[in-house]
Amino acid sequence: MSNELRSRWSDSGFTTVTVALKQAAPADTGCALMAFALADQARPEAFDVVSRLKKRGIQVWMISGDTPAAANAVARQLGIDHVMAGVLPEQKSEMVKRLQQNGHNSNSTESTISASDTITDSLQKDNKHRPFARVAMVGDGVNDAPALAQADVGISVGSGTAAAMETAPVLLMRSSLYSLMTLLDLSQVVFRRVKLNFVWASMYNFVCIPIAAGLLYPIADRGLPPVIAGLLMIASSLTVMASSLSLKLYREPKH
Structure with missing residues (x-):
């Protein structure tokens, strides 16, 4: 097999495999019988x-x-x-x-x-x-x-x-391999939703905790009733849960 042919195959993306025959005598260098050009086909996408x-x-x-x-x-x-x-x-x-x-x-x-x-x-x-x-x-x-x-x-x-x-x-x-693009897109959507839930929960607690601690007591002359405080806490959890469940509306982008 000539070096020129081997080089042409390599430049075309093929891997060269040579089959040779060698006698048992140590002095015999053997001879090449055939050569194959092998290549993996890239996925169409x-x-x-x-x-x-x-x-x-x-x-x-x-x-x-x-x-x-x-x-x-x-x-x-x-x-x-x-x-x-x-x-x-x-x-x-x-x-x-x-x-x-x-x-x-x-x-x-x-x-x-x-x-x-x-x-x-x-x-x-x-x-x-x-x-x-x-x-x-x-x-x-x-x-x-x-x-x-x-x-x-x-x-x-x-x-x-x-x-x-x-x-x-x-x-x-x-x-x-388009599934890889869907994975990246879905990961970004999930991460954005996590950040949104974190910001919402932080702002909600930032506003409601001072009220629960009695911030409005000097003005209204009464604190926040425990029942209302409990409902507000449940409302916060339900909002975050509904936001997370909305990910079920995600649709795979068209490729």
Whole structure:
């Protein structure tokens, strides 16, 4: 197999596998019988999902065990600017840990890092303003389980292996990557509702506690009746509960 053909396959995103025959004699170098070009097919929605994530200001990294040439070819197809290539299964969690420690800069330039590089120095160059980063890891294989456990948010796809699904705290029930966008959208909606409930409860107690303590006694010459105080307390809880239950009205955005 010529180096030119091997290079062309790698540049096209294929991983080359060669089958060789070697005699038992130590001096025999053997000969190549056949070569295969293997490649994983990207999900049809992958490019659109990556574009949506980048529009949200989320930096997308691809961690792959393929050669840098093959990994870069796939990354170019999907619009991914940052690639960690040649990573062994046990090194994936270390890569995630280093990303967490060194953070990222959303304006950083395109970069490719192999497992043999000193990636700590490479990542520090891209991050002068944010020393730490929150990392979400999406994976579906057995080899992804340690990285899913290391990430701040481990996300497994429903069609993945049992090890990945048991390790990741978040499970996408559908195999479509659009579920990831729904997860992000729903998380923001829930977090906004939590903040709204907190602000409402704080303001409610800020106003009602002084009244219950007798703030109006000098004016009305009487305190707040216990029955009224109890009803107001129940009203506060019911309001927060109704606000939370309104999340049932959430509808998945159209993709």
